[in-house]
Amino acid sequence: MRKLILPILIASALSTPMAGCASDGTNKQASALPSDTLVKEQFAVKTAWPYPKENSGEIEYRAHGRNLTQWITLSYDDTRSSQRPTQVTFNGPLKGDAERGKKIATTTQIGNCVACHTIPGAVQTGTAGPSLAGFAKRGLPEQLVYQIIYDPRVIYGEQTVMPPFGAFNNLNEQEIHDVMAYLNTFQ
Amino acid sequence: MRQLTLIAPAAAIAVLLAGNVMAEVPYRQTTPIIDYGAQPHVSDDRKHTGTYEHWKDRAKLNRDRVNSATEQWTTNWKFMDEPYNDTLHGGHEAEDRGRQLFTQLNQNGSFAACLGAKEGDLTGLRANHYPQFNRELGKVVNLEMMIEHCASKQGSTLMHGSYDNSAISVYVATYSNGMPINIDVSQGELKAAFERGKERFHLRTGRLNMGCASCHVSLPGQFLRGQGLTTHYGDAAHWPTYRTKNEMQSLHVRFTECNRNGGTQPLQIGAKPYVDIEVFLNALSNGYPVAVPSARD
Numbered sequence: 001m002r003k004l005i006l007p008i009l010i011a012s013a014l015s016t017p018m019a020g021c022a023s024d025g026t027n028k029q030a031s032a033l034p035s036d037t038l039v040k041e042q043f044a045v046k047t048a049w050p051y052p053k054e055n056s057g058e059i060e061y062r063a064h065g066r067n068l069t070q071w072i073t074l075s076y077d078d079t080r081s082s083q084r085p086t087q088v089t090f091n092g093p094l095k096g097d098a099e100r101g102k103k104i105a106t107t108t109q110i111g112n113c114v115a116c117h118t119i120p121g122a123v124q125t126g127t128a129g130p131s132l133a134g135f136a137k138r139g140l141p142e143q144l145v146y147q148i149i150y151d152p153r154v155i156y157g158e159q160t161v162m163p164p165f166g167a168f169n170n171l172n173e174q175e176i177h178d179v180m181a182y183l184n185t186f187q
Numbered sequence: 188m189r190q191l192t193l194i195a196p197a198a199a200i201a202v203l204l205a206g207n208v209m210a211e212v213p214y215r216q217t218t219p220i221i222d223y224g225a226q227p228h229v230s231d232d233r234k235h236t237g238t239y240e241h242w243k244d245r246a247k248l249n250r251d252r253v254n255s256a257t258e259q260w261t262t263n264w265k266f267m268d269e270p271y272n273d274t275l276h277g278g279h280e281a282e283d284r285g286r287q288l289f290t291q292l293n294q295n296g297s298f299a300a301c302l303g304a305k306e307g308d309l310t311g312l313r314a315n316h317y318p319q320f321n322r323e324l325g326k327v328v329n330l331e332m333m334i335e336h337c338a339s340k341q342g343s344t345l346m347h348g349s350y351d352n353s354a355i356s357v358y359v360a361t362y363s364n365g366m367p368i369n370i371d372v373s374q375g376e377l378k379a380a381f382e383r384g385k386e387r388f389h390l391r392t393g394r395l396n397m398g399c400a401s402c403h404v405s406l407p408g409q410f411l412r413g414q415g416l417t418t419h420y421g422d423a424a425h426w427p428t429y430r431t432k433n434e435m436q437s438l439h440v441r442f443t444e445c446n447r448n449g450g451t452q453p454l455q456i457g458a459k460p461y462v463d464i465e466v467f468l469n470a471l472s473n474g475y476p477v478a479v480p481s482a483r484d
Contacts (some may be wrong), residue, residue, distance in 0.1 A: 006190070035459040038443060047452055049443050050348050053433050055284065057338075057352065058346040068452040071394045072213075074387050074460040081213040082396065106410075111403040124413030128406050135451060161405055163395035164449075170394055 034075035066109045072166065083152035086167040089148035094177055094184075101182025104175055111171060111179060116162070120186050129162055135186040142180065149176050216391040218400040223385060226373045229475040232420035236407045238263060241322060242421065252389075260408055260415040265425075267483050277359065278429035278480025281350070285358030288351055302330070302359065303338035314363035314477050318466050319375035327380045327462050331356050331427075331437050335457075348456035353427035353437045359425075362479040368424050372470045376428065384467030387460045388419075393451030399464070402449065423465070423472040425481035438465055 006151060040048040043063040051060045074081050104111040106122055114122045118131035147154055150166030165171040171179070221235060225390040232239040241252060242263040250259045250291050253266040299307045303316050317330040324336065331347045338345040347354040371380035389400040403413065404421040410416070426438040436444075439461045443453035454461055 013211045032299070033264055035424055036454050036460075038453045038455050041443055047447075049447060049453060050440055050456055052348060052353060052440060054350050056436070057343065057349050057350050059346050064453075068394060068447075072215075072392050072450065072452070072465075073452045074390065074392055074446070074454055074457065076460060081211070082391070099469060113414075126409070126413070128409045130410055153445040155243060161397070161399065161401050167317060168394055168396060 025067060033069055033078060034073060034077035036075050037069070037073055037075065039069060072156055083164065083167045083169075085158065086151045086164070087154050088147055088150045090143040091173070092142060094142060094180055095174070096177035096179070096181030098178070098181040098185050099176075100179035101180070104171065104179050105182055111165065111175075113179070132186055136184045137187060145183070147177060149179060154155065215387070216357065216396065217389045218340045218391065218398045219404060220385065220389050220400075221404065222256070223471070224377075226371070226473070228473045229368075229421050229471065230235040231471070232418050235404075235420065236261075236418040237311060238407075240418065240420055243475075245476075248456075249413065257301060260417050263417045263421055264415075265421070265478075267403060267431075267481070275444060276480070276482045277433060277435060278482050281354040281427070281435050282357050282436075283352065284478050285354035285356070285411070288345075289358050291353050292341060292343065294356075298337050298341070301340065302333055309359050309362035309440035311363055311366055313360035313479075314366035315369040318370065318377070318380070318462060326459070327376060327466060328436075329363055329465055330359065332457055332462075334359075340346050346439050346456070348437045350435050353435050356437065357479050360479040364478050364479060367474045367476050368472040370466070370469045370473060372466065377466060379471055380463045383460075384465070387464050388467055393449055395450035397447065397449040397451070398450075402445075419468060420471045423468040423477045424475045425478045425483075427479075428481045428483050430480060431484050438468075442479055 017163070034127055038048050038050070038061075039046045040061050040063070041065070044067070045063050045067040047064040047066065047068045048061040048068070051062050053060045069162050071077050072082055086147075105113040105119060107114070113119065113129075113132070114125050116126040116128035118125045118127070118133055120133050132152075144155070149171070150164040151164040153164060166173075166176055215353075224231065230239055230243070236262040240314050241261045242248065243263050245265055248262055248266050253262050261349070271461070286434075288300070293307075296307050299309065301318075302312060304312060310413050313330060317333070318327050320326070321328045321333070331352055334352050337349045338352075345355065349440055367428070372375065372378050384473045387399075389396040389398050391401065399419075402416055405415045406415065422436065426436075426441075428441075430436050437456070442461050442464065446453040
């Protein structure tokens with residue numbers, strides 16, 4: 001196998017001129033963005049939403065709180081792939097900061113764990129996932145908790161509604177450590 | 188030289204991997220699709236969330252249930268519509284505006300005719316004429332797309348999703364008030380649109396890997412950030428709607444909001460996947476009476 005693949009690799013490297021980045025600085029993802037997405041170049045975040053301003057036949061476009069263009073959309077022309085369920089290894093020891101973790105877990109455009117989970121002290125929490133109150137007392141292995149936050153599909157199966165925060169490039173390793181440190185404060 | 192030959196294969200592997208992803212059928216996840224049947228009806232919710240009995244008759248909504256924090260979702264939030272909120276809200280103002288604009292555009296009757304009204308009669312247009320396959324445009328259209336199209340023939344800009352477009356849509360829909368939604372998705376172009384819409388509704392997208400169905404099929408009865416999720420049956424009969432945050436929303440504007448809530452880049456108003464999802468949701472409202480102007484939280 002090895003021997004067969006290597007020449008092909010080299011050949012394709014030669015025939016594929018820098019597929020990753022166009023000369024104007026936009027990356028492949030951006031140029032692959034389907035034309036029916038609601039994107040406005042004048043906004044730093046690109047992602048726009050339509051505001052129907054009163055007594056007008058036109059729409060006012062406003063910037064969303066975050067650039068969402070790197071992830072797949074509902075467009076029929078979207079040919080990008082989603083990330084498959086991804087197994088990870090926890091690199092201990094835990095180096096998280098609970099204060100930063102709190103911000104990540106309770107801010108809508110970042111982790112927003114509070115949308116689905118009861119989190120001690122937070123108001124307007126969700127019920128879509130199990131309550132995280134008293135989480136620290138349960139003593140779950142760090143490897144398991146890291147995997148659940150990185151990509152819960154590996155643990156609960158593909159159909160879990162909990163998002164894959166690490167695998168989908170929402171939270172990096174440090175940020176997951178921060179969230180874990182925050183969960184550890186739930187006595 | 189040594190170093191170069193070592194690096195080259197590594198770079199080549201990276202390029203090949205990227206190339207492969209593009210060439211392959213893209214990896215996609217869908218939430219489990221429940222059996223919707225060939226010609227859905229709003230009462231099919233009995234097999235889904237089982238809440239239909241509590242909201243099928245708006246006049247008989249149970250007040251205690253409506254006021255209960257834990258059971259409110261079973262009333263499908265229709266209590267926000269008449270008769271529970273018969274104070275003058277933004278939806279009524281939009282209806283008035285819609286009547287004015289319609290009268291201006293329809294001075295010689297061509298606007299109503301363009302929308303599909305027979306002899307100028309708007310009765311039933313909203314309940315059983317849209318969404319519909321339009322031969323002239325060669326695609327499935329909803330009422331708002333036709334309002335935009337017919338206005339543009341007279342040089343007027345009434346963008347689908349704009350306030351004025353929705354105002355006319357609400358006004359036209361008042362002629363269907365009380366009439367059950369009736370859309371045939373058992374054959375032809377609408378069946379194809381329904382099937383596509385069903386698939387799109389269950390497709391997981393965006394930064395949180397969520398489909399519409401993640402929230403509306405898997406989670407009804409649960410709360411997200413304090414907001415209760417209801418069944419997707421009976422969702423299509425009261426649009427455009429006045430949102431109490433003071434925004435006149437067409438159904439597609441609502442889709443862009445739900446997309447953003449689920450962390451997915453929204454599409455343009457009138458995009459084909461949105462039209463298909465609208466066909467899908469309309470079929471799930473078959474048999475449910477049109478109610479405008481409505482107000483929703």
